[in-house]
Amino acid sequence: MKVSIITVVYNGAEFVRNCIESIINQTYPDIEYIIVDGKSTDGTVDIVQSYGKKVSRFISEPDKGLYDAMNKGIRLATGDVIGLLNADDFYRHNRVIENMVATFQRTGADAVYGDMLYVDRDDTKKLKRYWRSGWYSENAFLWGWMPGHLSFFAKRSLYEQYGLFRLDMKSAADYELMLRFIHKNKVKLAYMDEVTIVMRAGGISNSSVGNRLRANREDRLAWQLNGLKPYFFTFWLKPLRKLKQYVSKPPARPDV
Numbered sequence: 001m002k003v004s005i006i007t008v009v010y011n012g013a014e015f016v017r018n019c020i021e022s023i024i025n026q027t028y029p030d031i032e033y034i035i036v037d038g039k040s041t042d043g044t045v046d047i048v049q050s051y052g053k054k055v056s057r058f059i060s061e062p063d064k065g066l067y068d069a070m071n072k073g074i075r076l077a078t079g080d081v082i083g084l085l086n087a088d089d090f091y092r093h094n095r096v097i098e099n100m101v102a103t104f105q106r107t108g109a110d111a112v113y114g115d116m117l118y119v120d121r122d123d124t125k126k127l128k129r130y131w132r133s134g135w136y137s138e139n140a141f142l143w144g145w146m147p148g149h150l151s152f153f154a155k156r157s158l159y160e161q162y163g164l165f166r167l168d169m170k171s172a173a174d175y176e177l178m179l180r181f182i183h184k185n186k187v188k189l190a191y192m193d194e195v196t197i198v199m200r201a202g203g204i205s206n207s208s209v210g211n212r213l214r215a216n217r218e219d220r221l222a223w224q225l226n227g228l229k230p231y232f233f234t235f236w237l238k239p240l241r242k243l244k245q246y247v248s249k250p251p252a253r254p255d256v
Helices: 018-024 045-049 068-075 097-106 154-161 175-186 207-227 234-246
Strands: 003-009 031-037 057-060 080-083 111-119 127-133 153-155 189-200
Touching: 003 018, 003 068, 003 097, 018 031, 018 045, 018 175, 031 045, 031 068, 031 154, 045 057, 045 175, 057 068, 080 097, 080 154, 080 175, 111 154, 111 175, 127 207, 153 154
Parallel strands: 003 031, 003 080, 031 057, 111 189
Antiparallel strands: 080 153, 111 127, 111 153
């Protein structure tokens, strides 16, 4: 099983090397690594190019934002399975891809997901949040559930059949895509009961009332665009479910 991993980056020189190393040091042998750069000006391009053929495909050109860049990478991908890892983030250990492929093979799933850690941007030993996705049950999206997007590995055939990220969405484009794949089209899911991704805290925040209201509107739009009807409380359960992530503690890193 060939795996395509896509990293999108724009002016990410500070952390992109850490991201690249976490991918090229994976134990799984059949990885196609694609980096899509938005025409960086801070030295990112030089860092990426220093890895030579360890990066399978590299493009550097202007784009229309994060999800446009992700779509470019997906269109370039030739793997059986596609995963996404942003330039600020990294895999927790070097057997993540190996374990993920084993989960696909053992379960016959269409998509596999795991857990994520959010850490301090500068000191990655300082835990900010532990996103334990947990086991999926049918209609879980109605109760505010969703897996962490970067922990989500999907067969390339799902993107070909059900489409890429919608560029008319903003912060909820990842939510809309997983809602479309999982809840609407009932793809077969499997859960990796382990932390796969470590994310540096930052990016679009829903911590303020204004940002949460904007996210709520986008969540509603995601359901409307797919012709789906949520419960009246679905959009408020989604942020409420995240509160536990700030007090839960992850299991110790596996001995690898």
